Amino acid sequence: MFQKRNSLLASTAIAGMLGSLLLRPAYSQDISDTALQQIKELLDEKNSRTAPQQKLGSQLVYAIKTANGQPITPSLPSFPDTGLSISAVNGVLVDIKGSVSPDLVSAIGQVGGQVISASPAYGSIRARVPLLAIEGLAARADVARIKPASLPKLQRSGQAALSRRKAAGADAWRGQLIPFQLTKLLGTAFFIGATTTQGVVTHAANTARATYGASGAGVKVGVLSDSAEAIPLLIGTGDLPPDALNVADIIGGPGTSEGSAMMEIVYDMAPGVKLFFASAFNGEASFAQNILNLRNIYGCDIIVDDVTYSDEGVFQDTIIAQAVDAVTASGALYFSSAGNAGNITSGTSTAWEGDFNPGGTSTLIPGYTLHNFFGGQLFNRLLTAAGVLDLQWSDPFGASSNDYDLFVLNSGGTAVTFSSTDIQNGTQDPIEEIGPASGIPANSRVVIAAKTGAQTRALHLDAFFGDGRFQFATSGNTFGHNAGTTTVGVAAVAWNSARGVTRPFPGGALNPTEIFSSDGPRRIFYSANGAPITPGNLLIGTNGGQVLIKPDIAAADGVSARTPGFSPFFGTSAASPHAAAIAALVKSAKPSLTAAQIYNAMTSTALDIRGPGIDRDSGYGLVMADKSVAMELQ
Amino acid sequence: MMRIVSAFKFVGWSPALLLAGFAHAGVILDTGVVTFSPTGTQFGRISRDGNASVWGVMKPFPGVINAPTALAEETFTIHNLDRGFLQISLDDPAAVFFDAAYRNSFNPVNVSPNFGLDVNYLGDPGNSQPAGNPSAFQIVVPVNSTVVINVNEVSPGGGTGHQFELLVEGFYDSSFSEVPEPSALLLASGGVVLLSFLRYRRRKA
Numbered sequence: 001m002f003q004k005r006n007s008l009l010a011s012t013a014i015a016g017m018l019g020s021l022l023l024r025p026a027y028s029q030d031i032s033d034t035a036l037q038q039i040k041e042l043l044d045e046k047n048s049r050t051a052p053q054q055k056l057g058s059q060l061v062y063a064i065k066t067a068n069g070q071p072i073t074p075s076l077p078s079f080p081d082t083g084l085s086i087s088a089v090n091g092v093l094v095d096i097k098g099s100v101s102p103d104l105v106s107a108i109g110q111v112g113g114q115v116i117s118a119s120p121a122y123g124s125i126r127a128r129v130p131l132l133a134i135e136g137l138a139a140r141a142d143v144a145r146i147k148p149a150s151l152p153k154l155q156r157s158g159q160a161a162l163s164r165r166k167a168a169g170a171d172a173w174r175g176q177l178i179p180f181q182l183t184k185l186l187g188t189a190f191f192i193g194a195t196t197t198q199g200v201v202t203h204a205a206n207t208a209r210a211t212y213g214a215s216g217a218g219v220k221v222g223v224l225s226d227s228a229e230a231i232p233l234l235i236g237t238g239d240l241p242p243d244a245l246n247v248a249d250i251i252g253g254p255g256t257s258e259g260s261a262m263m264e265i266v267y268d269m270a271p272g273v274k275l276f277f278a279s280a281f282n283g284e285a286s287f288a289q290n291i292l293n294l295r296n297i298y299g300c301d302i303i304v305d306d307v308t309y310s311d312e313g314v315f316q317d318t319i320i321a322q323a324v325d326a327v328t329a330s331g332a333l334y335f336s337s338a339g340n341a342g343n344i345t346s347g348t349s350t351a352w353e354g355d356f357n358p359g360g361t362s363t364l365i366p367g368y369t370l371h372n373f374f375g376g377q378l379f380n381r382l383l384t385a386a387g388v389l390d391l392q393w394s395d396p397f398g399a400s401s402n403d404y405d406l407f408v409l410n411s412g413g414t415a416v417t418f419s420s421t422d423i424q425n426g427t428q429d430p431i432e433e434i435g436p437a438s439g440i441p442a443n444s445r446v447v448i449a450a451k452t453g454a455q456t457r458a459l460h461l462d463a464f465f466g467d468g469r470f471q472f473a474t475s476g477n478t479f480g481h482n483a484g485t486t487t488v489g490v491a492a493v494a495w496n497s498a499r500g501v502t503r504p505f506p507g508g509a510l511n512p513t514e515i516f517s518s519d520g521p522r523r524i525f526y527s528a529n530g531a532p533i534t535p536g537n538l539l540i541g542t543n544g545g546q547v548l549i550k551p552d553i554a555a556a557d558g559v560s561a562r563t564p565g566f567s568p569f570f571g572t573s574a575a576s577p578h579a580a581a582i583a584a585l586v587k588s589a590k591p592s593l594t595a596a597q598i599y600n601a602m603t604s605t606a607l608d609i610r611g612p613g614i615d616r617d618s619g620y621g622l623v624m625a626d627k628s629v630a631m632e633l634q
Numbered sequence: 635m636m637r638i639v640s641a642f643k644f645v646g647w648s649p650a651l652l653l654a655g656f657a658h659a660g661v662i663l664d665t666g667v668v669t670f671s672p673t674g675t676q677f678g679r680i681s682r683d684g685n686a687s688v689w690g691v692m693k694p695f696p697g698v699i700n701a702p703t704a705l706a707e708e709t710f711t712i713h714n715l716d717r718g719f720l721q722i723s724l725d726d727p728a729a730v731f732f733d734a735a736y737r738n739s740f741n742p743v744n745v746s747p748n749f750g751l752d753v754n755y756l757g758d759p760g761n762s763q764p765a766g767n768p769s770a771f772q773i774v775v776p777v778n779s780t781v782v783i784n785v786n787e788v789s790p791g792g793g794t795g796h797q798f799e800l801l802v803e804g805f806y807d808s809s810f811s812e813v814p815e816p817s818a819l820l821l822a823s824g825g826v827v828l829l830s831f832l833r834y835r836r837r838k839a
């Protein structure tokens with residue numbers, strides 16, 4: 001009896017042990033108890049914020065507490081690197097949303113801040129504000145939100161991973177004039193010619209011009225990028241027309257003059273156009289306003305840009321895309337670089353999309369559930385270092401009431417290294433962002449948490465700067481206005497990808513998109529005004545929302561340009577002006593064409609590349625000038 | 635053995651040859667896919683500064699790195715160019731080579747500071763196989779020039795057994811024209827007429 005009892009007890013004990021092993025939460029396998037405790041403390045800190053603090057981005061809260069000598073949490077005294085752009089003179093670069101008025105602008109100055117741009121129309125101010133004055137501003141009734149300034153990125157490939165703005169130095173541009181002046185002094189025998197994009201040949205623009213007389217004459221093209229300091233130089237060398245105009249310069253520059261490199265491409269392809277430049281680097285509201293100004297004030301029929309801001313809406317057209325919608329509604333065509341964030345086809349995707357999948361709960365983080373990325377794994381490992389991580393979910397901008405948070409753990413999952421715990425309780429944007437200046441190391445573990453009560457939503461996680469690749473990655477790298485509803489998104493194909501002589505693109509397998517060119521498609525769940533496209537269905541798994549063919553088309557990159565530092569000019573930044581120029585050629589050949597007709601001419605004659613038919617890498621394919629023009633003249 | 639190519643030279647004493655010149659393709663040299671066959675040694679190599687030489691810009695010599703490490707190199711010489719706008723492409727899938735162009739001759743020496751790599755320098759692509767695509771750069775030279783293209787390994791022995799394709803295209807202007815400009819055509823036509831008239835006068839005499 002005793003033996004039987006002992007056997008029974010032993011069996012029960014063994015079964016219990018085995019059962020506990022099987023039922024042991026995956027949490028402890030992916031995230032140590034120490035890290036879970038840190039996450040809990042960070043979430044407790046979030047829930048303890050004062051009313052003004054609730055209006056602040058979490059990176060600002062952390063920095064303010066540290067500056068005040070307060071620990072962020074009992075076990076996390078500080079986050080040494082919040083990635084804030086801080087000037088010794090005026091403090092932190094921030095975006096302030098609210099009711100923009102002279103009173104608010106004055107208040108910013110009174111606390112020692114400096115307003116960089118203010119837009120009453122968009123309810124947005126970009127300013128530098130002393131760190132310890134931010135909370136006081138947030139307490140104002142006319143301030144809805146203050147967060148670190150959103151980061152713009154040029155879509156030129158080959159720049160340093162964490163390069164946010166390259167200061168070339170004002171004198172660099174004047175120095176570049178010297179060689180040309182010398183050649184003029186020596187006489188025309190030494191003139192060495194202007195620089196021409198190879199796209200003139202590969203897109204058969206020369207054929208379109210010679211055969212049909214299309215030149216872009218009568219067409220106004222607006223270009224937006226960071227800056228265009230080299231315009232005077234390029235006018236002097238004949239690489240830009242004498243009437244090329246910079247209507248809105250970068251503030252606090254100089255920039256890299258990528259805008260002039262884009263203008264060169266347009267001019268090479270369509271030498272009859274009139275060109276305008278406006279900066280897209282002075283904040284999102286300024287970018288949106290410049291888009292409108294290029295159309296409404298300067299009459300641009302075709303507009304092209306190569307900039308992305310990190311917090312542009314993924315699942316909804318936000319202010320920049322809305323400005324694009326406005327100008328296209330008035331008849332303009334808008335081209336934008338698709339992005340250089342990689343694609344699944346090449347194995348270079350820096351994005352992951354999927355629906356929130358509950359990974360169970362833990363007593364260590366009551367009130368929250370971690371996302372199960374795959375097979376019970378509660379994190380997505382970064383395979384390579386990243387610059388900025390962004391998480392968005394399918395809530396409307398300005399009205400998010402489902403609270404998700406983003407954490408980065410070390411490679412062993414034993415400690416939290418970075419955190420974003422902004423509050424979403426009904427009036428905020430559905431976004432969390434982590435962007436330390438030193439970047440996020442490879443092998444870090446990325447964790448997503450949902451507050452109890454948060455409804456299941458579609459998620460989008462991306463590494464915005466750098467080439468951060470995830471263990472679990474998907475397509476859908478292009479987002480924001482680059483993949484906007486009425487934007488023509490442009491992927492990149494190397495001009496010499498087919499190898500051999502300089503010749504028109506042959507298409508097909510000989511012309512793949514670049515390994516860094518952002519893929520689509522782009523699923524959106526909301527109209528620009530925040531109305532759900534498929535009410536009640538806000539998930540990917542149930543085919544909610546609407547899937548957009550993005551990018552739309554592809555064009556050349558890797559080309560020659562005269563702007564200093566831009567040869568070769570790689571990236572979708574180089575591709576989009578080629579496409580815009582082709583549109584200009586078509587329009588000049590038949591001015592009565594509508595934007596839709598021009599778009600149809602370009603897409604219906606595009607060379608099929610990548611996947612058969614319309615595909616996520618190149619959309620309709622490689623656009624060709626001769627075929628596009630010919631279609632409309634026959 | 636140094637590879638020497640004589641480019642087609644337009645001789646304007648016959649209308650037939652005049653027309654033949656217009657049918658001339660832009661390719662001056664195409665090695666096809668070849669295996670690296672060194673013809674010499676250089677000491678150090680040109681710094682890859684990320685900027686390709688282009689028409690319209692006289693790129694300054696970018697400097698020398700890794701000197702005086704001996705690196706194998708192979709040269710291709712083109713004589714009697716009949717056009718001055720050259721585009722030089724190097725398809726090097728393994729990204730183990732770098733190329734540069736020189737006027738008349740390439741003369742590496744084991745003498746600092748630039749080990750002869752700056753002498754007669756015309757241009758370079760700034761990068762090896764950028765984004766996996768052939769590198770390309772552009773230079774402008776007077777007609778009837780001699781140009782030497784130097785292809786060197788970027789690490790000692792790193793080029794051994796590897797293949798590349800070197801392509802040199804020539805154009806009449808920076809717009810990639812493969813035929814002369816009308817003004818040049820007029821001049822050439824005038825020359826043909828004059829020569830023909832002189833020959834007629836001589837025969838009559």
